[in-house]
Amino acid sequence: MIDMIRLGRDDSIRERIMKRNGKILISSLKGGVGKSTAASCIASALAGEGFKTVIADLDFRSGSLDILFGVSDRVVFTLDDYILGRCSAKDLTVSVNAEAGGALMLCPAPSETVFESHGADMYGMIPYALERLAEETEADYFICDTGADSRIPKLIGDGFAEYAVVVCEQSRTSLRAAENTAEKLSECDGVKTVRLLINNYDNAAARKKSRAGILEMIDGCAVKCIGVLPRDEKLAAIQDKGLLPNRDSPVAIASRNAAARIRGVEVPLFSGMKRLRRKVRF
Ligand SMILES: Nc1ncnc2c1ncn2[C@@H]1O[C@H](COP(=O)(O)OP(=O)(O)OP(=O)(O)O)[C@@H](O)[C@H]1O
Numbered sequence: 090m091i092d093m094i095r096l097g098r099d100d101s102i103r104e105r106i107m108k109r110n111g112k113i114l115i116s117s118l119k120g121g122v123g124k125s126t127a128a129s130c131i132a133s134a135l136a137g138e139g140f141k142t143v144i145a146d147l148d149f150r151s152g153s154l155d156i157l158f159g160v161s162d163r164v165v166f167t168l169d170d171y172i173l174g175r176c177s178a179k180d181l182t183v184s185v186n187a188e189a190g191g192a193l194m195l196c197p198a199p200s201e202t203v204f205e206s207h208g209a210d211m212y213g214m215i216p217y218a219l220e221r222l223a224e225e226t227e228a229d230y231f232i233c234d235t236g237a238d239s240r241i242p243k244l245i246g247d248g249f250a251e252y253a254v255v256v257c258e259q260s261r262t263s264l265r266a267a268e269n270t271a272e273k274l275s276e277c278d279g280v281k282t283v284r285l286l287i288n289n290y291d292n293a294a295a296r297k298k299s300r301a302g303i304l305e306m307i308d309g310c311a312v313k314c315i316g317v318l319p320r321d322e323k324l325a326a327i328q329d330k331g332l333l334p335n336r337d338s339p340v341a342i343a344s345r346n347a348a349a350r351i352r353g354v355e356v357p358l359f360s361g362m363k364r365l366r367r368k369v370r371f
């Protein structure tokens with residue numbers, strides 16, 4: 090049985106005032122658009138700024154953050170263990186390398202089969218578990234990476250997250266999926282802000298007019314854009330080694346820009362990215 094008392098609000102736990110936009114949901118109804126890539130890079134960027142950052146892998150079907158952070162062999166517990174009271178927040182979270190050695194911790198995902206084997210109530214407990222985890226870890230920022238489904242993002246949007254990022258690629262189909270995702274999230278009780286993150290942006294293709302250009306994408310989308318991560322042919326190989334993009338790489342710079350905008354800092358669109366710099370501002 091789920092230990093409801095353990096997860097209920099406990100006055101003895103100090104109410105942590107998280108940063109503005111501190112509880113962040115990253116999602117899209119479309120698979121493979123770069124949700125986990127964006128989530129890992131933005132989390133690393135926030136940690137690199139000195140913020141205590143927790144990133145929860147809530148993709149129970151194909152969680153990948155432990156691989157992207159190169160910590161698979163250090164995963165002992167997963168979120169279901171925490172919900173069931175089998176481990177503490179400290180036991181659950183795995184410390185990972187972030188930019189400039191900032192404090193970044195991963196909450197690993199259980200598989201869907203394992204999670205559901207504990208009973209039907211488990212999904213409903215996720216927002217409570219995240220709330221408690223955010224308090225116990227004293228996170229400044231808490232990022233939730235989700236899979237390409239609507240069930241878990243909606244749960245988190247209704248019960249935990251206040252800021253949602255929908256990710257799309259440079260295609261009309263993924264842009265439409267992002268808009269549909271944003272529409273669903275805007276109906277969630279907790280979500281106050283929904284923003285678009287364009288990933289895998291190929292500027293050379295845009296210049297050849299074989300793919301949509303950035304302004305065309307931004308103008309053509311109902312969701313306000315929070316950032317653009319450029320295409321990096323070497324990214325998959327880097328991620329396979331359990332490494333984050335190098336601090337000076339365009340993806341890392343763009344992720345820092347997006348992280349800054351989430352924090353409310355105004356940053357020009359391609360700030361720091363010489364080849365992509367434009368005069369456009371958000
Ligand atoms: N900016 C980028 N440049 C090049 N490749 C990228 C970029 N972003 C993501 N990719 C690649 O695209 C693939 C999918 O990325 P990722 O796993 O982050 O997507 P996802 O949306 O989390 O997928 P899923 O729906 O399965 O959770 C990976 O192989 C990743 O390396």
Ligand SMILES: [Mg+2]
Pocket residue numbers: 124125126148151153235236
């Ligand atoms: Mg993913």
